[in-house]
Amino acid sequence: MDYLLHIAISTLIYAIFAMSLNLELGYAGLYNFGHIAFFGIGAYTSALMAVGGLPIPLGITSAMALAGLIGAGLAFTVLRLTGDYFGIATLAFGEMMRLLFLNERWLTKGPMGIPGIPRPTLLGGMPADLLQYLMFTVACTILVFLILHRLETSPFGRALKVVREDEFVAQAFGKNLLSLKMRCIVVGSVIAGLAGALWAHYMTYISPNDFTLQGTIIVLLCVVLGGKGSPSGPLLGTCVVVLLQESLRFLPIPTDFGRHVAPLQGMVFGLMLVLLMLRRPQGLIAELHGGRGA
Amino acid sequence: MYYLQLVINGIIAGSMYALFAVGLTMVYGVFRFINFAHGELIALGAYSALFFTSPPLSLPLIWATAPAVACTVCVGLLQDRLVFQPLCHGTRMTLLIASIGLSYLLRNAIQFGFGSDLLSYNVDLAAGYEWGPIIVTRMQLSMLITAVVFLTFLYWLFTRTMLGKALRAVADNMELAGIMGIPLGRVNRTVWILAATFAAVGGILLAMDTSLEPMMGVINLLKAFAAVLLGGPGNVWGALIGGIAIGVAENLSVAVLSPGYKDFIAFAVILVMLLFRPGGIFSFQKGMR
Numbered sequence: 001m002d003y004l005l006h007i008a009i010s011t012l013i014y015a016i017f018a019m020s021l022n023l024e025l026g027y028a029g030l031y032n033f034g035h036i037a038f039f040g041i042g043a044y045t046s047a048l049m050a051v052g053g054l055p056i057p058l059g060i061t062s063a064m065a066l067a068g069l070i071g072a073g074l075a076f077t078v079l080r081l082t083g084d085y086f087g088i089a090t091l092a093f094g095e096m097m098r099l100l101f102l103n104e105r106w107l108t109k110g111p112m113g114i115p116g117i118p119r120p121t122l123l124g125g126m127p128a129d130l131l132q133y134l135m136f137t138v139a140c141t142i143l144v145f146l147i148l149h150r151l152e153t154s155p156f157g158r159a160l161k162v163v164r165e166d167e168f169v170a171q172a173f174g175k176n177l178l179s180l181k182m183r184c185i186v187v188g189s190v191i192a193g194l195a196g197a198l199w200a201h202y203m204t205y206i207s208p209n210d211f212t213l214q215g216t217i218i219v220l221l222c223v224v225l226g227g228k229g230s231p232s233g234p235l236l237g238t239c240v241v242v243l244l245q246e247s248l249r250f251l252p253i254p255t256d257f258g259r260h261v262a263p264l265q266g267m268v269f270g271l272m273l274v275l276l277m278l279r280r281p282q283g284l285i286a287e288l289h290g291g292r293g294a
Numbered sequence: 295m296y297y298l299q300l301v302i303n304g305i306i307a308g309s310m311y312a313l314f315a316v317g318l319t320m321v322y323g324v325f326r327f328i329n330f331a332h333g334e335l336i337a338l339g340a341y342s343a344l345f346f347t348s349p350p351l352s353l354p355l356i357w358a359t360a361p362a363v364a365c366t367v368c369v370g371l372l373q374d375r376l377v378f379q380p381l382c383h384g385t386r387m388t389l390l391i392a393s394i395g396l397s398y399l400l401r402n403a404i405q406f407g408f409g410s411d412l413l414s415y416n417v418d419l420a421a422g423y424e425w426g427p428i429i430v431t432r433m434q435l436s437m438l439i440t441a442v443v444f445l446t447f448l449y450w451l452f453t454r455t456m457l458g459k460a461l462r463a464v465a466d467n468m469e470l471a472g473i474m475g476i477p478l479g480r481v482n483r484t485v486w487i488l489a490a491t492f493a494a495v496g497g498i499l500l501a502m503d504t505s506l507e508p509m510m511g512v513i514n515l516l517k518a519f520a521a522v523l524l525g526g527p528g529n530v531w532g533a534l535i536g537g538i539a540i541g542v543a544e545n546l547s548v549a550v551l552s553p554g555y556k557d558f559i560a561f562a563v564i565l566v567m568l569l570f571r572p573g574g575i576f577s578f579q580k581g582m583r
Contacts, residue, residue, distance in 0.1 A: 084328055084390050085568055092564040103554040217398050266402030273395025277388050
């Protein structure tokens with residue numbers, strides 16, 4: 001039972017993270033390959049504040065605020081790049097953040113990571129158990145979904161899609177490209193920060209190894225598999241990815257084969273990305289064209 | 295003297311980055327996408343040499359190099375045939391994501407086969423030469439010589455042969471080159487063979503000097519990418535100078551920063567170059583982004 005709860009919680013947290021990437025990648029066409037950095041910033045901010053004795057809601061709020069702030073800084077510097085160059089620049093940013101987590105020992109304890117991050121407490125002062133934490137994550141997921149859905153169907157979301165399809169057309173309609181993309185990245189970073197904070201309080205332990213290129217690739221797979229640019233795509237994609245990840249654990253394999261399971265998962269995910277690009281680049285749920293709001 | 299030693303180490307490390315960067319930039323020049331899976335060709339070369347030197351075959355390392363390079367070239371050609379050719383009319387992003395997927399697939403396949411521990415060849419090349427306080431190991435010297443030989447060969451190929459001329463023409467404008475009757479298929483295969491060979495040879499040398507690990511591909515790919523950007527994308531000679539510049543900068547940084555930040559330099563170079571000189575330091579016209 002605890003195992004099922006664990007799967008449910010991590011799926012939801014990853015779904016929030018994937019939805020935030022979808023806003024940037026699917027709607028605005030900004031291929032952010034350093035998005036994991038904001039997940040990490042959120043996780044570290046909230047974890048450090050909670051370990052330092054500050055109330056958890058304050059920690060989560062500051063995690064979101066800091067992620068948004070750094071997102072604005074990143075957006076301001078790299079937004080004049082387009083396409084694959086934007087991707088590479090954000091990738092470099094993501095790796096630089098990871099090196100910071102790894103080397104600034106006075107703050108992050110380096111490779112040892114931060115253990116003993118407290119779970120949120122209920123009104124009675126008891127730490128939340130798994131079921132209650134699940135409720136909390138469900139509430140967050142629904143909230144994020146509604147907010148993003150609202151954003152994506154608003155004039156702002158439609159403008160983003162125009163920017164993605166053709167920047168010149170968007171400019172001709174009098175849209176401020178830089179401001180649109182900037183707001184998009186800030187919102188995406190804030191939500192990624194929230195996902196990171198939820199992750200830190202759920203796992204109660206974080207280390208720089210949680211925020212590597214691998215995380216970027218997995219969340220990219222979640223978004224691309226589910227269908228970029230469709231509101232429920234990342235949710236579905238995350239469910240499929242987590243299910244696959246967990247079901248590989250239950251294959252009838254000999255025990256001394258255990259160390260091969262993680263690379264096997266990686267091979268399956270890599271192959272899925274390649275096959276998706278070859279066979280169905282639009283993902284499982286294709287974006288609606290010409291429907292309501294288009 | 296300490297600084298001179300760092301510079302020498304940097305040039306040697308940089309010559310390896312240059313070998314990787316040259317392949318990466320050739321693929322970019324011809325196919326116009328960033329091949330993320332290029333890093334795995336580096337690791338694959340090193341690991342297949344390990345395979346040929348270990349028990350079932352136990353070849354000496356010198357003899358294992360040839361089949362290892364051949365294996366890597368096969369994988370390079372397969373990449374092109376199975377993934378990149380079918381996608382060649384797609385967008386650059388599709389190709390980039392496909393190559394990221396491919397890179398992840400290959401990296402995990404290596405980990406699947408060899409485990410994720412640090413491994414090394416059983417060779418003893420630590421013996422070195424000393425000139426006063428400067429020490430150069432025999433291994434480092436052979437790295438430098440190999441790099442020079444390979445890059446000279448490339449220079450000869452590009453400037454003195456028909457194939458090289460065809461290559462440059464295709465990189466300039468693939469459609470036009472095709473119209474002029476240049477056999478595109480052959481030129482494309484040549485690019486992949488050259489890129490894979492350079493990656494594999496560099497990977498084996500690097501693994502002899504340090505060790506093998508599944509992540510070696512990605513790390514070196516990012517450095518090679520920084521070198522490519524320094525020299526200007528698609529510019530082979532720029533990649534060479536860029537590689538050496540990155541190597542020297544990285545090794546000199548150890549004198550100032552903590553060693554944990556050695557890799558930081560390459561990432562900073564990537565960001566700064568993309569932001570301020572996307573055409574590379576040698577470009578005089580406005581670069582394409």
